Amino acid sequence: GDSVTQMEGPVTLSEEACLTINCTYTATGYPSLFWYVQYPGEGLQLLLKATKADDKGSNKGFEATYRKETTSFHLEKGSVQVSDSAVYFCALTSVNQGGKLIFGQGTELSVKP
Amino acid sequence: EPEVTQTPSHQVTQMGQEVILRCVPISNHLYFYWYRQILGQKVEFLVSFYNNEISEKSEIFDDQFSVERPDGSNFTLKIRSTKLEDSAMYFCASRTGRAPSGNTIYFGEGSWLTVV
Numbered sequence: 001g002d003s004v005t006q007m008e009g010p011v012t013l014s015e016e017a018c019l020t021i022n023c024t025y026t027a028t029g030y031p032s033l034f035w036y037v038q039y040p041g042e043g044l045q046l047l048l049k050a051t052k053a054d055d056k057g058s059n060k061g062f063e064a065t066y067r068k069e070t071t072s073f074h075l076e077k078g079s080v081q082v083s084d085s086a087v088y089f090c091a092l093t094s095v096n097q098g099g100k101l102i103f104g105q106g107t108e109l110s111v112k113p
Numbered sequence: 114e115p116e117v118t119q120t121p122s123h124q125v126t127q128m129g130q131e132v133i134l135r136c137v138p139i140s141n142h143l144y145f146y147w148y149r150q151i152l153g154q155k156v157e158f159l160v161s162f163y164n165n166e167i168s169e170k171s172e173i174f175d176d177q178f179s180v181e182r183p184d185g186s187n188f189t190l191k192i193r194s195t196k197l198e199d200s201a202m203y204f205c206a207s208r209t210g211r212a213p214s215g216n217t218i219y220f221g222e223g224s225w226l227t228v229v
Contacts, residue, residue, distance in 0.1 A: 051216075093216050098168060099210070099216060101148075101158070104155065105155040
């Protein structure tokens with residue numbers, strides 16, 4: 001079945017460091033891909049999305065490109081801030097999934113001053 | 114900006130008790146969901162609801178669980194007889210289903226259920 005795999009956390013970075021959180025997926029058909037963020041004590045917020053191959057989603061300095069050839073949707077940011085500390089979830093949805101989201105296991109990011 | 118709202122934010126209940134978690138989805142949305150997240154684990158799909166009926170449910174969503182949309186705005190999740198392993202954060206979510214962003218799902222802040 002469809003699935004999402006993320007890199008293991010926690011990831012600890014210093015402020016202004018570059019971030020990459022790897023995400024790969026397995027899906028039949030043409031899924032849409034999402035990154036959600038969960039700040040401490042809060043719910044899930046949509047960070048960015050891409051609906052077809054080669055689309056780039058971006059928001060708050062974060063970017064991710066839908067790579068069909070490598071079935072990947074890696075999350076990147078050039079310069080992280082302490083306020084970016086959160087758990088990041090990669091997810092997909094597709095017609096095969098009836099519109100529901102399939103989540104990866106989440107990657108915790110901790111940014112130190 | 115419209116948002117999904119959930120109540121209560123936190124509930125503590127004794128094992129065997131019934132719990133109802135409430136949600137108000139975004140007003141023009143047509144598809145509704147419940148997910149749960151056990152502490153430190155991934156977010157798991159429980160059930161989806163469309164056109165006043167369940168459209169899909171996971172293995173987790175057994176006979177102890179039920180959902181209802183009693184009026185035009187609320188969407189509830191009931192757990193009939195709670196177990197310790199039901200302790201989790203429960204997220205309500207919704208999507209419009211209409212282009213161009215009909216497949217984007219929006220989540221509430223979650224209801225943290227602790228079963229003791």
